[in-house]
Amino acid sequence: MTERLLLCTDLDRTLIPNGSQPESPDAREVFATLAADPRVVLAYVTGRHRQLVEDAMAQYQLPTPDFVIGDVGTTIYRLEAGSNWQPDTDWAHQVGADWNGKTNRDLQELLADVRALAPQEAHKQNLHKVSYYLALDSDLAALELAINRRLLSGAVRARLVWSVDEPAATGLLDILPSGASKYHAVTALQRNEGFSDKDTVFSGDSGNDIEVLASPIPAVLVANSEPAVQARAMREAAAEGNSARLYIARGDFYGMNGNYSAGILEGIAHYHPRLLSWMGLEATT
Ligand SMILES: [Mg+2]
Numbered sequence: 001m002t003e004r005l006l007l008c009t010d011l012d013r014t015l016i017p018n019g020s021q022p023e024s025p026d027a028r029e030v031f032a033t034l035a036a037d038p039r040v041v042l043a044y045v046t047g048r049h050r051q052l053v054e055d056a057m058a059q060y061q062l063p064t065p066d067f068v069i070g071d072v073g074t075t076i077y078r079l080e081a082g083s084n085w086q087p088d089t090d091w092a093h094q095v096g097a098d099w100n101g102k103t104n105r106d107l108q109e110l111l112a113d114v115r116a117l118a119p120q121e122a123h124k125q126n127l128h129k130v131s132y133y134l135a136l137d138s139d140l141a142a143l144e145l146a147i148n149r150r151l152l153s154g155a156v157r158a159r160l161v162w163s164v165d166e167p168a169a170t171g172l173l174d175i176l177p178s179g180a181s182k183y184h185a186v187t188a189l190q191r192n193e194g195f196s197d198k199d200t201v202f203s204g205d206s207g208n209d210i211e212v213l214a215s216p217i218p219a220v221l222v223a224n225s226e227p228a229v230q231a232r233a234m235r236e237a238a239a240e241g242n243s244a245r246l247y248i249a250r251g252d253f254y255g256m257n258g259n260y261s262a263g264i265l266e267g268i269a270h271y272h273p274r275l276l277s278w279m280g281l282e283a284t285t
């Protein structure tokens with residue numbers, strides 16, 4: 001019998017309906033009902049930094065979570081009554097150790113002579129996240145070599161995450177502490193709050209969610225996720241023996257379409273049918 005649930009969810013195009021596909025009209029309200037149950041501990045797990053999470057919460061009337069894992073796993077906050085965001089200093093310390101005590105500014109200095117990298121705007125930078133723009137036709141192998149050589153000279157253990165902003169036709173690079181990722185932060189939260197994989201569900205839709213989606217943590221891909229992401233998540237989950245812990249929402253769940261919050265609810269019900277009553281969808285038994 002599930003006594004509690006740690007509900008960890010990505011925001012953009014997972015809980016937040018800011019993709020091209022339609023949202024079921026009542027889904028976010030049912031999600032809010034579930035989130036309001038005192039047995040649910042809610043964590044937002046996002047690439048957004050604190051201000052952008054607060055903006056989204058206001059704009060989309062999202063429930064106030066118990067925790068926010070921000071900046072792609074480099075920050076963890078506990079939200080206390082009202083709007084008091086308490087940074088998890090243990091996590092910051094652990095993440096900072098990967099960078100040998102260095103922070104954003106130090107890494108930007110180390111990499112200042114790598115001319116292919118243009119620093120992103122200040123609001124996209126964080127203490128333990130350095131973000132750059134680069135040309136789409138950049139030689140990534142050569143760049144990676146140049147970056148790693150400089151980071152090594154500073155005894156910095158980092159992870160390079162390359163992506164593409166298609167609409168802006170630009171390459172993106174995030175440099176993160178090697179131990180900081182959505183997955184590592186979620187497992188730290190599980191440990192701190194006394195949750196196991198049995199009473200945790202994660203939901204996501206895209207590339208930086210895949211590590212958690214393929215992990216032993218029961219996870220759900222919302223129906224509006226890209227087919228390529230679904231294929232990759234299924235492949236990686238299978239490779240790690242976790243296929244039974246990845247659910248892809250398909251809709252037709254209490255009249256909802258499986259997109260965004262409807263998909264999250266459908267996935268939770270898949271793993272924990274009893275929780276339908278926590279959603280107010282079925283009478284308490
Ligand atoms: Mg997303």
